[in-house]
Amino acid sequence: MASKPARIKIPLSRSDGPRPFVTKIESIDWAIIDELDPDKISENTDDVTLEELYPLIVNVSVDMGDPKATPDNLIKLFRLTQLAMEVKHRFLEDSERQIAALQAQQMARTPTQNTPSRSRLGTLGGSQQVFGVSSQALSSAMIIGGPMTESPETSMQDLAARDNEISTLRADLDDMTRQANQLRIDHGAAEEAAETERLTAMQLRDELRSERAKARDAETMVDALQATVRELRAKEVKNAQLVGRKSEEAFRAEIREKNALITKYLGEVQVLAAKVSEFQAESQAVTAELEAVVSELERVCEENVEMKKYIAKVEERVERVELDRDALDIKVKELGDELIRK
Incomplete structure (x- = not known):
């Protein structure tokens, strides 16, 4: 009696549950960040630098x-984190294409199974796609793959490995999202600092107005004292011959007192005036x-909006x-x- 063929077991990453995130202990090395230029990396499409930078970003924390x-x-x-995520996103797309190629190669090894699959696809509205991969892409993958010599178990293991890589990329995306949330928190702190600066500026303006008012009051008082001195001098000249020596000395003492007050208020x-200039x-x-x-807050807000759009696109792509x-x-x-049945 012929033995029953063994069932092919396909390891899936979901069976292991969600992968725990590692607590970041090491702080980021800002010297490395200072040496990099995001504009040059983007212009030159320097994926090598981003691949080397990726573990430095994922495995560190920002204090x-x-x-x-x-x-x-x-x-x-x-x-820089955005650029590193773009590289990982391209790697994710490459993994998709390789998975499609593996699926096409599996179908090429069993040509008798292609006809039932196509008939089942016909019931789905004639979309001519196999689980999101077009029939033209499958045909191209079959031509590129050529004759297959590896066993079904090996193909299943390759497919499972790609599945694990996708799960890893998903975890990395979550980590990047947390870092983006931290940047949002930093943006909020910057807004609070700006509000403090605004309040300080308003307080300085109020103090400046108060000092200017005091200066105007002092100038008015000086003008009044000078007018009083002129009146006293006029009286002194007018009454010089009418008053005695004692009265003359009293007038002179009053004039000296007024002059001292004028000197004091002028000081x-x-x-x-010096305080007004300083303020x-x-x-x-x-x-x-x-x-x-x-200006910096406006630029950070624009960056934050673009970041939200990009993260939404990446998450949508990962879900697909x-x-x-x-x-x-x-x-x-x-x-x-x-x-197994055959």
């Missing part, structure tokens, strides 16, 4: 207390810093890949069952 964790450095790190006016300089400096912070992978798993199981 917001680090003096080098400035908004500019955080934006630069975010751009206060000069001090207030004006501080107000201009704070205004310039505030404008720079507002996972759906295609699940469909391929089902198809492979069906092919395995058909092989």
